Amino acid sequence: xxxxxxxxxxxxxxxxxxxxxxxxxxxxxxxxxxxxxxxxxxxxxxxxxxxxxxxxxxxxxxxxxxxxxxxxxxxxxxxxxxxxxxxxxxxxxxxxxxxxxxxxxxxxxxxxxxxxxxxxxxxxxxxxxxxxxxxxxx
Amino acid sequence: xxxxxxxxxxxxxxxxxxxxxxxxxxxxxxxxxxxxxxxxxxxxxxxxxxxxxxxxxxxxxxxxxxxxxxxxxxxxxxxxx
Numbered sequence: 242x243x244x245x246x247x248x249x250x251x252x253x254x255x256x257x258x259x260x261x262x263x264x265x266x267x268x269x270x271x272x273x274x275x276x277x278x279x280x281x282x283x284x285x286x287x288x289x290x291x292x293x294x295x296x297x298x299x300x301x302x303x304x305x306x307x308x309x310x311x312x313x314x315x316x317x318x319x320x321x322x323x324x325x326x327x328x329x330x331x332x333x334x335x336x337x338x339x340x341x342x343x344x345x346x347x348x349x350x351x352x353x354x355x356x357x358x359x360x361x362x363x364x365x366x367x368x369x370x371x372x373x374x375x376x377x378x379x
Numbered sequence: 380x381x382x383x384x385x386x387x388x389x390x391x392x393x394x395x396x397x398x399x400x401x402x403x404x405x406x407x408x409x410x411x412x413x414x415x416x417x418x419x420x421x422x423x424x425x426x427x428x429x430x431x432x433x434x435x436x437x438x439x440x441x442x443x444x445x446x447x448x449x450x451x452x453x454x455x456x457x458x459x460x
Contacts, residue, residue, distance in 0.1 A: 278390030286432060286452075306437075335460035338386075339426075342455065346386045350454045353430045356438040367459035 279343035286349050301348070303355045315351040318344055321369065322351060336366035381446065383415045385422055385453045394418060398446060412446060419444040419453065426456030 284292060291301045295317050302325065305311035313334070314323040321333040338350060354362040381398050384391040394415045400408035423429065429441040431448045441451060 273390075275388065275390035282384065282386075282391045282452075336457050337460045338454075339456045339458055341388050342386055343388075343390055346391065349452070350386065350457065353432065353438055353452060353454055354428070354457070357430045357440040358428075361440075365457060365459055 273343075276343045276345065279345035279349070283345040283349055286352060291352075295348070301352070303352055305359060306356065307359055313351070313355050315348055315355075317348060319347050322366070330371055332371060333369040334363070334366035335369060336362070381412075381415075381448065382450045383419065383453070384450070385418060385427075386455055391452070401446075416444050416446075419451070422453045422455075427453045428457075429453050 283295075287295065287301065291303075295301045299318075300314050300316045302312040302314050305313070308326070310327050312325045314325055314330075316322070319337070321335055323330050324332040324334060336351070336354075338347065342350075354365075380395050383394045385394075394411065396411035396415055397405070397408045398412075401412040419429065429444075430452050431439045431441050431445060432450045432452050433448065441448070445451065
């Protein structure tokens, strides 16, 4: 009788373990090959400081090559890029690829366009003036 | 090794070639170089913008394929949102 009880408990424990593993595997966020490659490219392109800032604060500040007091705040998820001048947000810029790409690649694109040809970047993006003074709320 | 990356929905697609071997006439390296040039031209025709990205140097926009660049990245066409 005691042996039978051990066997039943053992079977129940095995089933529970299988269900738990199945639940963990299914609920774990799927990371596609595209996302993995995009994350690798992002890490390769950003400076150490930018990468740390992105991980810590969720955005990177890319300094303007034309104006020492201007920077572009690029979020890690698709969205508006904020123009920061003298520590205050003065405008937002909206620019997006015409084809769908992984989120990390969008950060790479903003960085390359701002650092590689800031003037064209500003001309191409839609500029949105800030509302209510437009202070950046960190 | 030189590297061409093309950003797309599949993440960046990569093409490597050995510049020294291509200069020395190695058939495989020359074929890889020609393929990189072909992809570069195709993506530029589609509206992509090319950048030279090299460690320790400022990012530079490229109008033409540069076989000497250690890394080129092609960004797909963008528009104001």
